[in-house]
Amino acid sequence: MVGLQSISAIESRSTAVIIADQLREGIIAGTFESGDQINEAQLAERLEVSRGPVREALHRLVQEGLLEGRPNRGVFVKQVTHRDIAEVAEAREVIECAAAEVVVGHGAAERSRIADALVAATEPMADAVRRGDRAALRRADLGFHALLVAQGANRRLERAYRTLATEALIAMSHFDGWEPDDALIAEHVRLAELLRAGDMEAFHRVLHEHLAIDTIELHTHDDEPLRHGRVEA
Structure with missing residues (x-):
């Protein structure tokens, strides 16, 4: 009708x-x-x-x-402080590593499928960089990480991450030194390729560096064993 x-x-x-x-x-x-x-x-x-x-x-x-x-x-x-930004980054690292731990536990074919999807998710970021659109880049950036978290197949982690993503967008908008460039795209591609390779140790360290901000002190992983996701009995 x-x-x-x-x-x-x-x-x-x-x-x-x-x-x-x-x-x-x-x-x-x-x-x-x-x-x-x-x-x-x-x-x-x-x-x-x-x-x-x-x-x-x-x-x-x-x-x-x-x-x-x-x-x-x-x-x-709420006023955004350096401590707020640090806490958001640290919480994101925990959740994203928990999801990544699930991904690296898959077989090579499934890891490759997920990595391909993550690499494809950098295309909107690259487009935003070309246009110099910071707001679009921030959203595309968080879209990549939200897609990663979704691969953990844990609805509660996804729900927690949605709130963190909103806070992360606000934190990004308050950080004047955050510039759109091709290096940022390369960092995301590297994260995807480390998941494809199943290298959890390298992924965790690269993610930590990726989320860090030079002027804001985060926790350190220097010379310490890394823990990712759940500790199984």
Whole structure:
């Protein structure tokens, strides 16, 4: 029926989720800056909704660590510190290594399939570099790592990583020294090829260096045995 084709799909997400998504994107894009207050009443008036879904949306983002509630003052965009950036990088390393441990346990054919998919995931990054589009590059970069985590076939790790990815995007936007270049693409390809080879030790060390930021101190792996993922009995 032609008439049915003109009807749009019903929005299945709740109003609170839609509001949270818009606020999250605004924080990532820098529309809301660190320390900005998010006024519940003003936001509800601006969106022409009741304060209930706005309050729920703000609560979601507080739980995600993007907003913080201050007693008797309200809700504010969380200020990003060097410690925040370090913690995000360290948590990402743990989760990505856990997923990589699963990948290297596969046979050569499956590792090669996954590595090919990861190399293909660098193409949007290369396109963003050519255009000098930092925002697109940040998202493509996180897309590569999210694809890696998905190979671990652990839904809880994936869910945790989605929150980390949002924080990582915000951290990247606050780090002025982060430049789009071809070297970044090469680092990601190297990670994919180490998984193809099944070299977990080298992958872990390269990932650690990849996530490190010169001006922010992370934990070190110098001269120490590496642990990746779960420790089996």
